[in-house]
Amino acid sequence: MSLLVVGTVAFDELITPFGESGKILGGSGTYASMAATNFQEDPRVVSVVGEDFPEEYKELFRQKNVHTEGIETVSGGKTFFWKGRYHNDMNSRDTLETQLNVLGDFDPKVPEAYRDSEYLMLGNLTPQVQMKVLDQMNKRPKLVVMDTMNFWMDVALDELKEVLKRIDVLTINDEEARQLSGEASLVKAAKRIFEMGPKYLIIKKGEHGALLFHGSEVFFAPALPIEEVFDPTGAGDTFAGGFIGHLSHTDDLSVDNMKRAVIYGSALASFCVEKFGTQRLAEISRREMHDRVMEFIKLSQIDMKLD
């Protein structure tokens, strides 16, 4: 089906215990759309970059069948830039530099041809931008998935809550779920968040896996214990892109298929962290993805005969 991804297309510079990336392609829209290309979808991206954004990166998108018409280039502007350093355990990081640049005034314009998209991924951005995209759609998409973060809960909670009323699936981490709901228990947090709008809540827990809540049902997706996490940047956006990519590809919104989508998202995120940036995401073969998904299934498979 048609899939629209809204998010940042940006420059990242990463310092990890394994080395430095230099200035490379990053951003939530980049990771999510690249992940979705693994499902033979041709995702459409709405984002903004500056004049300094190289043509070769746009070409990289097109090679993967990502539609770039919705990536606005601001003349005289500079692309969003983030620089960070990961600690030795790779679980925490420090921001060394953030240049909002053209993202500061981002006024998203959804091309006419994208406005009937049936699957919509609202990547991590200001709630105001996410709302403007929703407002430009010709009809309510079949499925709206939204990613966000604690920062927007701190500075734009009212706007965030307005967007929440209009989405189906929210993806956040466990601390964010606690902050948004005011509940320490994730079961209670899910109930509160359902009252805010979403029918599905995915709690991303990184190396601890992911939880999918729906009504009173819970699904616990494992994370693959990884020998060497090389660069965790973009893993959450990759998860979200893989999740909606699988759903858009199969066009099946049953709970069982949502669970499969969580496994696909997790599998793609596990590839993402193997190399700097989107490098690994762009080269995954169909065979590799299936093998990785099988590893995830095997991880929590159990032959239980109750005595």
Added chain:
Amino acid sequence: MSLLVVGTVAFDELITPFGESGKILGGSGTYASMAATNFQEDPRVVSVVGEDFPEEYKELFRQKNVHTEGIETVSGGKTFFWKGRYHNDMNSRDTLETQLNVLGDFDPKVPEAYRDSEYLMLGNLTPQVQMKVLDQMNKRPKLVVMDTMNFWMDVALDELKEVLKRIDVLTINDEEARQLSGEASLVKAAKRIFEMGPKYLIIKKGEHGALLFHGSEVFFAPALPIEEVFDPTGAGDTFAGGFIGHLSHTDDLSVDNMKRAVIYGSALASFCVEKFGTQRLAEISRREMHDRVMEFIKLSQIDMKLD
């Protein structure tokens, strides 16, 4: 089969956001043996208490078919006491008071009748005490499971490593696995720890589930998202007691059965946290345990057709 549990039998006093427990029965030996009684095993306990330890608590053990001949009473001595306060999120706690009392000079004496036990649980205690118990066994048990904590890694690492050479299964949390191995990656940590002796490593991650490592295999056991954790005290010891209780009951040391044992341990731990102390553990019906185990299985069950 015959199961011997070595651990503390003690008094706890717990302050949680839900209330105060007063001085109640606690200790690693208590939780582990109580958990094991859910498998029609009659566990034997080796521990030490003071003269202040009430007869009614010993009677409680006997009602559950726990053998108490190995619980030494030191005349004139006082029982180990721990008092702690849980924070609002129930994931962290402060120790308010620790009285080692008779535990300070604990010189374990394994009754002759216990020395042929085929399953041995070394609960969290000084490595020296754990070693003394191993030395008193007439033959190497079929399976030795050891629980320990970061404190012993700090103050008695050499002794701990000597015990590790003689056990089969080590149960610790993720931070302890990192500390013991010096590796941030849990996959690498498992490899290092296998070189120290154990053939199985169980990493307990509380609300994030548990990982079972064996050779190059990994099994990821989910944790049941719980609406209200009332008192997490003893959950780890309960897990270990449930794990070895299932293995002793089935006398099957295959990897598949180890995975089942992890699920049984997790299920019992999920009961443990529902009430203060061992209260909930002592009243679980067979039916309830089976239903809970089925909930765990359902939690990560997925119907995956690869396209």
